[in-house]
Amino acid sequence: MKQSINILISGGGTGGHIYPAIAISNELKLRYPEANFLFVGAKDKMEMEKVPDAGYQIEGLWITGIQRRITIKNFLFPLKLIFSLLKAKRIINKFKPDIAIGTGGFASGPTLMMASIKKIPCFIQEQNSYPGITNRLLSKKVNKIFVAYNNLDRFFPADKILKTGNPVRQDLLLIHSKREESFDFLNIDKTKNTLLILGGSLGSRRINQLIEFQLEFFKKHDVQIIWQCGKLYFNQYKKYNDLDHVQVHEFINHMDFAYAASDIIISRAGASSVSELCIVGKPVIFIPSPNVAEDHQTKNAKSIVDNNAAILLKETDLDTFSIVFEILLKDKGKQQSLSENIKYLALPSATTDIVNEIEKALIK
Secondary structure: OOOOOEEEEEOOOOHHHHHHHHHHHHHHHHHOOOOEEEEEEEOOOOHHHHHHHOOOOEEEEOOOOOOOOOOHHHHHHHHHHHHHHHHHHHHHHHHOOOEEEEOOOOOHHHHHHHHHHOOOOEEEEEOOOOOOHHHHHHOOOOOEEEEOOOOHHHOOOHHHEEEOOOOOOHHHHHHHHOHHHHHHHHOOOOOOEEEEEEOOOOOOHHHHHHHHHOHHHHHHOOEEEEEEOOOOOHHHHHHHHHOOOEEEEOOOOOHHHHHHHOOEEEEOOOHHHHHHHHHHOOOEEEOOOOOOHHHHHHHHHHHHHOOOOOEEOOHHHHHHHHHHHHHHHHOHHHHHHHHHHHHHOOOOOHHHHHHHHHHHHHOO
């Protein structure tokens, strides 16, 4: 094996692509402390901030996705793709990676396409039950495809698929020992029921509107809330930090404490969130975003709900929220059964299993 290992990783656009990439990198770094890591992301997307925060270098490509409606951005897409392919080629020629890993997002397409042309061993990690077009196109070019759901041979070559689950933050494996500490860290009342609201890294307009409308309802039922409203909405909702039973956060950096303190969780159903929530093992109400390709968040949520492990509430049914929530709040038996059932679906060794497979290419 080479003395110096160069590892190229591409994934971004949302936390659901970024955090699996960082989790895989952290595990590889533990095993190969002298390895060189380089991320490739999309300019102006959140990975350009989050990846350096995690201690890794990143290069940006001028790339965006195709909009579902006719826009100027769509006319620019072919030009952006050509520029991104050329820049990805330059990055690869300079960095000389031994392996390339893609976790989805706009930049991973050009990056892994050029890496595969260079005959570099390539791996992709698909978080969702319905794969995005980037990973579907890349699937014929890569060595292995790590997935979190069954029946993905509809989209990928069956002999390349390995079901591992989605990589998650390793500190989540220990949250049940952090409950007492979490109350002090978050400065919340341990005698009250605690509701955690997660609308995704950028935030969810409909979930934020729902929570704002229900603030008096939560107060009446003696529920305190930890509310991650997202970067796009923080200025609009931060005024509610003045209320005794409300904490509004743009982003929660210590998710282990937020999960540990919570009794019930309301969440979008992005793939990484679903995987984390299986490990966390708390009662969950999923409110899937309908504004994603192929409605994959609803499919993600249904894979859990069909195992009696969570509650699904569509955006079209939010007028029933107070009834659904009050029933769950009062039914401790239901809370316990949801917790037990969702924990049964967890795949906590996903990161280790993925890196074990990648390591085979490194030690050849």
